[in-house]
Amino acid sequence: xxxxxxxxRSQVVVVTGASAGIGRATAQLLAQRGARLGLLARxxxxxxxxxxDVRAAGGEALAxxxxxxxxxxxxxxxxxxxxxxxxxxxxxxxxxxxxxAPFAEIKPEEFRRxxxxxxxGFVYGTMVALKRMRPRNSGVIVQVGSALGDRAIxxxxxxxxxxxxxxxxxxxxxxELMHEKSKVRVTVVQMPAVNTPQFSWxxxxxxxxxxxxxxxxxxxxxxxxxxxxxxHPRRKQYWVGASTVGTIxxxxxxxxxLDRYLARTGYDSQQTDQKVRSGQPANLWEPLDGPxxxxxxxxxxxxDQSHAHSAQFWLTRHRRSLLGAGVxxxxxxxxxxxxxxxxx
Ligand SMILES: NC(=O)c1ccc[n+]([C@@H]2O[C@H](COP(=O)([O-])OP(=O)(O)OC[C@H]3O[C@@H](n4cnc5c(N)ncnc54)[C@H](OP(=O)(O)O)[C@@H]3O)[C@@H](O)[C@H]2O)c1
Numbered sequence: 227x228x229x230x231x232x233x234x235r236s237q238v239v240v241v242t243g244a245s246a247g248i249g250r251a252t253a254q255l256l257a258q259r260g261a262r263l264g265l266l267a268r269x270x271x272x273x274x275x276x277x278x279d280v281r282a283a284g285g286e287a288l289a290x291x292x293x294x295x296x297x298x299x300x301x302x303x304x305x306x307x308x309x310x311x312x313x314x315x316x317x318x319x320x321x322x323x324x325x326x327a328p329f330a331e332i333k334p335e336e337f338r339r340x341x342x343x344x345x346x347g348f349v350y351g352t353m354v355a356l357k358r359m360r361p362r363n364s365g366v367i368v369q370v371g372s373a374l375g376d377r378a379i380x381x382x383x384x385x386x387x388x389x390x391x392x393x394x395x396x397x398x399x400x401x402e403l404m405h406e407k408s409k410v411r412v413t414v415v416q417m418p419a420v421n422t423p424q425f426s427w428x429x430x431x432x433x434x435x436x437x438x439x440x441x442x443x444x445x446x447x448x449x450x451x452x453x454x455x456x457x458h459p460r461r462k463q464y465w466v467g468a469s470t471v472g473t474i475x476x477x478x479x480x481x482x483x484l485d486r487y488l489a490r491t492g493y494d495s496q497q498t499d500q501k502v503r504s505g506q507p508a509n510l511w512e513p514l515d516g517p518x519x520x521x522x523x524x525x526x527x528x529x530d531q532s533h534a535h536s537a538q539f540w541l542t543r544h545r546r547s548l549l550g551a552g553v554x555x556x557x558x559x560x561x562x563x564x565x566x567x568x569x570x
Pocket of ligand 1: 242243244245246247248249266267268269270272292293294295319320321322323343370371372373389417418419420421422423424425438509512513514515516
């Protein structure tokens with residue numbers, strides 16, 4: 227069975243961080259093709275909203291309140307998903323948290339907490355997925371990565387460190403799977419700036435409201451990237467958005483120049499003009515979408531500035547057909563040229 231063929235309509239997929247943002251949008255898209263979904267996050271209100279979205283879109287949902295920094299909880303969640311839906315076909319690691327602050331203003335326990343959620347949460351999800359997929363020699367793990375996992379920026383040291391670490395352990399695992407000729411696939415989707423609730427609920431010590439560095443894309447653009455990777459998981463990495471391509475390519479070509487550029491622009495580009503009170507509630511230790519909390523949904527507060535499509539990723543998704551069409555057009559042109567010459 228080919229990888230693509232494995233993803234039949236009723237695929238069983240676990241999405242971590244499914245209650246909001248990119249995870250929520252990904253669950254909705256998967257539901258539209260009839261997937262049976264294990265939805266993991268901490269906040270019950272957000273998870274209930276995500277499960278309702280999934281059912282309305284035609285999928286099945288099992289919402290499991292889980293803190294991904296707790297290995298046993300993640301393992302138990304995987305067990306519950308398989309008891310309910312059968313073998314897990316795919317596991318998508320999305321859950322994360324962060325602190326927006328200069329490194330010198332982040333407390334050691336905060337740095338550890340971000341690392342435990344944003345790095346170890348991905349490690350634990352990958353471990354429990356592989357434990358099931360390796361003996362079956364089948365399955366796909368998708369890591370939702372970031373351009374900031376290649377190129378770090380100021381005010382997000384804990385996050386950038388964790389995202390770099392996700393790339394590191396995934397690359398190591400990928401070579402191990404290749405070594406043992408496993409059919410289990412692992413791939414990373416490096417995302418651009420996305421309009422999600424994170425900029426309203428992540429712990430921030432900035433004076434002004436945090437914002438994603440433009441250009442900003444809607445979470446559905448990111449979700450389409452995740453689904454494409456899920457269906458074509460042989461590739462090591464996908465880059466979503468022209469800004470991701472520019473950032474990663476720039477880092478490979480002129481990293482020191484980027485250091486100077488980001489030192490100059492990176493503080494302002496990550497904040498709006500809107501002043502915020504210090505001590506705003508944040509989701510680092512506890513969810514803000516728990517019982518009695520709000521359902522934040524997939525979108526953040528930057529709808530009016532966000533792109534609903536990425537031409538760059540459209541080209542990535544259709545590159546085979548475009549190449550095919552190009553080859554066909556060239557062949558026809560050559561044939562036509564040859565025919566004309568013979569007629570002379
Ligand atoms: N938005 C962007 O600009 C952007 C850019 C590049 C990459 N990404 C990547 O995309 C992914 C999602 O980002 P996002 O912006 O969609 O985030 P988001 O809107 O803040 O949503 C984060 C999700 O993770 C869950 N979560 C947080 N801590 C958790 C924990 N300890 N255990 C389980 N679940 C937890 C949240 O729910 P609870 O709080 O209820 O648990 C929520 O469902 C991340 O991996 C991020 O690195 C985002």
